[in-house]
Amino acid sequence: MPGIGLGRSLIATKLGKMFCNKYEEAVHKLNSLQSNKATIAQIRKHIKTGQRCTNMKDMENYLVRTGVPLSKLDELSVIHVAGTKGKGSTSAMCESILRAYGYRTGFYSSPHLVAVRERIRLAGIPLSEATFADYFHKVYDALYKTQEYEGDMPKYFAFLTVMAFNVFLEQKVDVAVVEVGIGGLVDYTNILRKVPVIGITALGLDHTAILGTTLPEIAAAKAGVMKTGCLAYTVQQETEAMKVLQQKACNVNCPLTIVPKYSTYAFQNGLRLSIQLEAYKMNASLAIQLAHAWMRIKCNNNVKNPDLLVKTLSKETVIGLRDCKWPGRYHIVETEWGSIYLDGAHTKESMEICAQWFENNCR
Template sequence: MIHILRLSSYNRLTTTVLPKMQPITHKTTARMEAGDNYYSEAILKLNSLQTNAKNVKMLQANPRANDKSLPEMRTFFERLGHKVEVLNSLNAIHISGSKGKGSTCAFSESILRCNGYRTGLYTSPHLVEVRERVRIDGKPLSKQAFTDRFNECWTMLQANKTDELQMPSYFRFMTLLAFHTFLIEKVDVSIIEVGIGGMYDPTNIIEKPVVCAVSSLGIDHVRMLGDTLPEIALHKAGIFKPHVPAFTTAQPAEALAVLVDYANRQKALLTLAPTLEAYPTAEPIQLGLSGKFQSCNAALALQATNQWRRWRETGSVPEYIPIDSLSTSDPVPLSPETITGLRACVWPGRAMVLERPEQNSTYYLDGAHTVESIQCAAEWMGTVLETDDHRSRRVLVFNCMDRIVSDLLAPLLALHKDTPFDHVLFCPNITSDTARHADSISYNKSESDQTLAPIRNATTWQELCDAAGVEVSADHHVGGKAKVQTFSSIENVKNWVEKVGRDNGAIHTQVFVTGSLHLVGGMLSNLNWETQ
């Protein structure tokens, strides 16, 4: 199924006095307007915690940085007046992986919410506004609620910082804010997506989640996780905990061997999720997220949530048994509520369709940024193109950074050869040349790196086309050649698409945006898509 969118008090470490913290409530219009200003102030403070590009490279080059990661994160959490053990009360489902972990989180949250549980969902990155990362019952925190939680965390952390350990980084702070929020909101279950890796990720201070899951594995974040699949798999398996059941989906053999070995070392019972087709249902299961690749994410979510509900209802946890190879879990009958949860799941920025009837255009957006996910996105795009019953103008918009560009562009070139694009556009993850949305500002990449990325990516595309015997045009679309252009911002790409639509209003324009979640978020921001 494709969703088409139209446009309590706690212990304190110091005498700092904070207002009593209350769960989310509806606010008056006047306070909402004032809250917008306070929200903007909070975002400016949050952005000050970003690690700049120079420091990012220093951290990546420091092999001992990981040793301090979890101890420091525990210290920061205790500075909020909480004990680390209280995180066990969040009844977490902890999910790592290279591809599909966000979608698996979204399916899990939707299933449990539709079964009547109060949910907390923490994911990253955000698309347009940072408050998207923390959701209660499927909805992002309001600006007021985010600001309240932010100020509580900021005040306590500022009051308790030391010379040795000042303020947490951006992602650490957001993780602390999410945990803090879920405790205040008294959620029944928290679904926690790992940021990078797993073993040393800030989310991994949860000592005893209810269940863990690892989605599809591939090569990603090589500077931090290693450049081989076994190295990466070990980081992802790092979320396994003693006697906490874990699930995974079909994996390459070398990755699966690492998962099994680490699960045995941790005494965690690891099993393979059955395919979606194995479930006994009267009719085929419908998914709210489009793309064939979502089936394995949904199947993984079904096993994780089924185990969570079994634990919740009976307290039972499967006994650990050492394994040499993985067995497949038994599919269980699905309740109507669970089937509804799968069908009603919405996860913006992934296989997302946004219609712009006033511009006679449709945007297809997928934040795929690994080789495997780009292949899946290209397959989805190919399905869209095959079902197009009239000749549309086809535009590809792409950006990526810190990846092997040729590997990511190769599946898109294969798609281009089968169903040619008329225009291939490259731009940086810069929302606008004139005005920057505070939530979208990133200091993790230097300005020069960002502005040079489109040129580098366009050059790589040209080289791939030359090697494959595919002709391109640098000036205009003629004779089946795709025009290749670079732009200085996402806004300029959007304006170009709209101009082309005005000049040729009778021809529908299909715009495919992929390569980066930040690129997708910037495009959604320019299309005035509202956080939901």
């Protein structure tokens, strides 16, 4: 029956166009929510004065308006990752390890490389345009209809954070790996109250206009993700930064552990996974400990033991690290006319590592 086949084809084409239009509309509306100068100035003020600021109250309000009170958000099991350098790649490796063990994962990161839907992933895959559009309009409409005054809407990053939490809760993920946007203390992701495991990657000077101009100030902002009773892991830091992290951990009764060097790990059954860049080795070690700390808590009825560290890498861990894809970081694209080297370095230290990576690959 060729007529039926043609009819189905036309319906599929129309549906495809509808989804495309819904997605384009979603992106257009999202872009209209960009933070303005006044919003950024307010964030700077509150971080410098050490206040929790209105971000958390605003975030709670946005979540409630979309049907997610904090009591419901508490049901989401999260690994929260802050830091200056490598928090994206660390989060990606952590998520990949958990997926290799068979857990259903959610992953929220920023910024995106090509399309905004990359920021919210399920089982390692960015939301499709259709799924992104569906969730976007559901959340946007709920917020728009409950405005108390004109413009009572979350800004770009806050909106995506609300949307991500809605996605992860509705999809019933086993664990969500959530990367902090900027800082930690007043970052919108810090609305999370019950976080079993947090990680802090290498610290350096970034977003100094917002977070402060010294390493201790930066460390204090990042340490804001530490919460009473959670397990915190970090890499070796500069002395002045480490002192701030340790003091914060002590103040909130949050055990802080420095992860071992990647070179110290043993491998099961003769497996091997060579990682060339020192920065990636450090990120990989942090990802390993974060993933396994969460799994221990999951398998032991929420019993937390900060003294346990993974020393031998299982097959699943190696597969998770090996199969992790994080485009835009130490990324080589081969073309018919040459090689393109891509990296999103944004600090002095990251640029130095990027230059070394480029030099090593061009020898």
